[in-house]
Amino acid sequence: MTNDRTPRRIQSVELAFDILEVLRDSGGATVTEVADQIDRSPGTTHTYLATMADRGYVRNRDGEYQVGLFAVPLGEYVRGQSQLYRVGKSEVDELAQETGEASHLVVESHGREIPLYERFGPDAVGETLYEENKGHPRWNLHCSAAGKAILAHTPPERRDEILTNYEFAERTPQTTTDEASLREELEAVRQQGFAQNDEEQITGLRAVGAPIRYEGQIRGAISLSAPTSRLQGQQFASEIPERVVQAANVVEINLQSA
Numbered sequence: 001m002t003n004d005r006t007p008r009r010i011q012s013v014e015l016a017f018d019i020l021e022v023l024r025d026s027g028g029a030t031v032t033e034v035a036d037q038i039d040r041s042p043g044t045t046h047t048y049l050a051t052m053a054d055r056g057y058v059r060n061r062d063g064e065y066q067v068g069l070f071a072v073p074l075g076e077y078v079r080g081q082s083q084l085y086r087v088g089k090s091e092v093d094e095l096a097q098e099t100g101e102a103s104h105l106v107v108e109s110h111g112r113e114i115p116l117y118e119r120f121g122p123d124a125v126g127e128t129l130y131e132e133n134k135g136h137p138r139w140n141l142h143c144s145a146a147g148k149a150i151l152a153h154t155p156p157e158r159r160d161e162i163l164t165n166y167e168f169a170e171r172t173p174q175t176t177t178d179e180a181s182l183r184e185e186l187e188a189v190r191q192q193g194f195a196q197n198d199e200e201q202i203t204g205l206r207a208v209g210a211p212i213r214y215e216g217q218i219r220g221a222i223s224l225s226a227p228t229s230r231l232q233g234q235q236f237a238s239e240i241p242e243r244v245v246q247a248a249n250v251v252e253i254n255l256q257s258a
Contacts, residue, residue: 152189208244
């Protein structure tokens, strides 16, 4: 008798999620285009799409299928269930309003970076790009300030699990793309209590991130991003890091009293 500890998978469920991801990534696709992507016949693909459309999670617009509007309240429900979101939102708002820049509340899931909440101050840049990327869990833990803050304070076993077969996407010429260099940087992040992103994710943009911890576990991170022309010198080296760490500490206190 074999002892197979690999969890069983239901292929039809996996296929339904594959279809949703195809529609998300493409912005909309025909039956034939989806069928090509998931390697199924047009007939089988149409049956899946029709079923998902009946449930509201897919919509058909003149033969082009898109993710349906029922996905919106589902996502809002998931976010609303997050204690970190509920207690961290106001601090993100305050940080953005105070600095005029973009502030982010970020978590990790399945080795990807998930923006839980973002607020753009009156002087913030890159809002359109952030909005475009919001619906796509991305391999950004190695190049974003919030991602590195999370990775640095993740338990070693979990960090090793994440970095195994991790996709070190080269976002800019400044992106760290090898595990050894990243691990060295993460050690420095643990020592100083915050992480920096020096044009590693988007050229012309810097960021500072600080971990949010509660009951001995990393819950996420808060970060601030701004153009290099405004985030430089002491601002980048110490002033903004101190403010972001302060914001993270406030969220940690709020988690205790929630």
